[in-house]
Amino acid sequence: MASSFLMDQTADTPRCIVTIGEIVVEIMAETQGVGFLEPLALRGPYPSGAPAIFIDQVAKLGGDCGMISAVGHDDFGTLNIERLKRDGVDVSAILRADSYSTGSAFVRYRPDGSRDFVYNIRHSACAQIGLHEAARTLLKRATHFHVMGSSLFSFPIIDAVTTAVHQVKAQGGTISFDPNIRKEMLDIPDMRAALELMLQECDIFLPVGQSCCCSARVRRRKRLSAKSSIWVCRKSY
Numbered sequence: 016m017a018s019s020f021l022m023d024q025t026a027d028t029p030r031c032i033v034t035i036g037e038i039v040v041e042i043m044a045e046t047q048g049v050g051f052l053e054p055l056a057l058r059g060p061y062p063s064g065a066p067a068i069f070i071d072q073v074a075k076l077g078g079d080c081g082m083i084s085a086v087g088h089d090d091f092g093t094l095n096i097e098r099l100k101r102d103g104v105d106v107s108a109i110l111r112a113d114s115y116s117t118g119s120a121f122v123r124y125r126p127d128g129s130r131d132f133v134y135n136i137r138h139s140a141c142a143q144i145g146l147h148e149a150a151r152t153l154l155k156r157a158t159h160f161h162v163m164g165s166s167l168f169s170f171p172i173i174d175a176v177t178t179a180v181h182q183v184k185a186q187g188g189t190i191s192f193d194p195n196i197r198k199e200m201l202d203i204p205d206m207r208a209a210l211e212l213m214l215q216e217c218d219i220f221l222p223v224g225q226s227c228c229c230s231a232r233v234r235r236r237k238r239l240s241a242k243s244s245i246w247v248c249r250k251s252y
Contacts, residue, residue: 032073033157033183035083035150035176036066036166037141038109039118039134040091047124050131055123060091062098063120065163065195074103081105081157083150083179085143091117092140108150115140136168146175157183162217164194167209176209180216192217 041063045056066082073080082104086092088111095117100106118139123131136142146154154160160183167173180190192213196206214220 030079030158031156032070032078032080032159032161033083033153033179034066034070034080034161034163035144035172035179036064036163037118037136037144037168038062038064038067038082038084038086038092038095039120039136039139039141040094041120041122044121044123047126049123049125051121051123051133057121060094060119062095064095064118065165065193066161067095067099069161069163069193070104071099071102074099077103079105079156081108081153083108083144083146083153083175085110085112085115085140087112087115087117087140089117091119105153108147108153110140110143110147110149112140112143115143142169142171144172144175146178150175154179154182155186157186158188159183159191160188161191162193162213164192164196164206164210164213167196167206167213170205173205173209177212180213184216189218190216191219191221193221193223195223 040060042057042059043061044051045058048055064084067084070080070082080103082099086095086109092111096106096109099109116135116139118136118141119134120136121133125131157179160179162176162180167176183190190213194210194213196210
């Protein structure tokens with residue numbers, strides 16, 4: 016239902032889906048275990064970042080789409096941009112940030128299937144994400160804006176996301192929200208208030224079964240369900 020709502024396009028009502036947030040490389044431990052407290056064999060780098068994965072799938076489905084983000088002038092940034100460009104994403108609003116490295120996420124699976132992460136996001140090129148001229152130009156085309164909870168990692172990007180949400184709404188567009196955050200991100204200042212705001216503004220809500228964000232906010236379920244047009248409960252993976 017949500018995919019039809021987002022992807023239905025006609026000559027009279029073209030849709031452009033835009034997202035904002037982190038682009039990172041993912042580097043995976045080859046063995047299961049807990050954490051990164053010992054030398055490990057690693058595999059990667061892989062192009063990653065939750066909003067980048069989302070928008071890449073939109074492009075693969077044939078949707079008109081673009082992303083607002085920032086990467087460094089390095090191989091990791093090039094790897095990500097080339098993947099998105101190849102799959103059909105508008106990358107005009109992805110900034111190449113001077114003096115910053117592309118973000119990274121090291122991940123290791125535990126025997127029970129859960130994961131441990133070590134992130135470099137807040138102090139990477141991701142910290143330079145904002146509504147610069149190219150980003151504002153892309154947003155003018157947006158009929159739908161997608162927000163990932165993982166992207167609400169600093170006050171400047173929270174401010175940018177909030178501005179973008181209000182702009183797309185004013186243009187008659189819709190908002191979807193995936194409260195995809197990791198335990199490693201729960202101590203980020205301002206994130207709680209930003210999550211509450213996104214819950215109120217979204218038209219499509221995409222919770223994962225055991226999302227720590229959702230489980231901490233069941234008290235808002237009645238109020239949220241009256242606000243959101245579509246709920247899509249996804250399996251964690």
